[in-house]
Amino acid sequence: MKVFNSITKTCIVSFLMMSSSITFAGTLTPADADIVAAIHAKFSADNSVAATKVAVTSHSGQVELTGRVDTDAEANKLIELAESVPNVKDVDNKHLRVNKSKHPMTDSALTAKVKGTFVREKLFGDQDVAVMGIVVETTNGVVYLTGIAANAEEIKNAVKLAKSVHGVKRVKSKVQVKKAED
Numbered sequence: 001m002k003v004f005n006s007i008t009k010t011c012i013v014s015f016l017m018m019s020s021s022i023t024f025a026g027t028l029t030p031a032d033a034d035i036v037a038a039i040h041a042k043f044s045a046d047n048s049v050a051a052t053k054v055a056v057t058s059h060s061g062q063v064e065l066t067g068r069v070d071t072d073a074e075a076n077k078l079i080e081l082a083e084s085v086p087n088v089k090d091v092d093n094k095h096l097r098v099n100k101s102k103h104p105m106t107d108s109a110l111t112a113k114v115k116g117t118f119v120r121e122k123l124f125g126d127q128d129v130a131v132m133g134i135v136v137e138t139t140n141g142v143v144y145l146t147g148i149a150a151n152a153e154e155i156k157n158a159v160k161l162a163k164s165v166h167g168v169k170r171v172k173s174k175v176q177v178k179k180a181e182d
Contacts, residue, residue: 032058035087039063042081049077054096056082061089065096072098075105076112083116086124090166091116106167107138113165114143118158127157134158134175141169148178 028036035058044050052074054067063082069075075098082091093109114136122131130149137144143162149155155175162171 028058029060031087032060035061035063035085038085039082039088042085043078046077046081049074049081052078054078058088061087062092063088063090064092067095068097068099070099072101072105072108074098076108079109079112080116080119083113084119084123086120088120107140110138110141110143110165110167111136114138114162114168117161117165121157121161127161128154129157129161130154130175133178136162138168141167143168143171145171145173145175147175149175150178152177 036056039056039058043052043054043056049069052067052069054065054069057064057066063085065078065082069078075093075096078096079091079093082088091109091113093105096105098105118129118131118134118136121127121129128150130147133149134145134147137146143165145155145158145162149158155173155177158175159171159173162168
């Protein structure tokens with residue numbers, strides 16, 4: 001059965017690579033193959049990045065994106081989608097280039113990573129996070145959270161998750177608890 005699952009995963013990854021312009025390199029462990037396959041599936045399902053030519057690798061949950069995209073928005077979406085996959089520990093985007101971009105992606109990449117972490121936790125984790133109610137912005141490595149959450153626990157979880165993202169220097173939160181309507 002394990003051989004069948006391994007062959008099935010290899011076929012799925014191969015199909016996803018052929019159906020999109022996304023590639024991966026190297027030999028993958030089964031866990032990393034699952035991560036790469038899930039990232040490919042998310043990229044292929046999202047029309048805003050499905051046509052990008054980006055290589056995806058994973059080693060022990062450390063994902064690397066390599067390639068060129070046309071806009072910062074595409075790069076940020078790729079990072080956010082990759083970060084939202086279960087078992088991804090970090091997304092390295094230092095080899096992801098934006099055509100004709102004159103500014104570093106560091107802050108926008110951190111914002112995308114934090115957003116992806118929130119989505120992953122909301123979908124697959126056990127901590128409640130106000131994904132839609134919290135706005136994430138980053139300046140010089142400092143993440144600023146604003147918006148509305150249902151309760152103080154959601155705020156605490158959002159701050160904790162944002163702090164867990166590699167590269168975040170500090171987190172400043174001005175998220176407020178939604179007031180009960182009279």
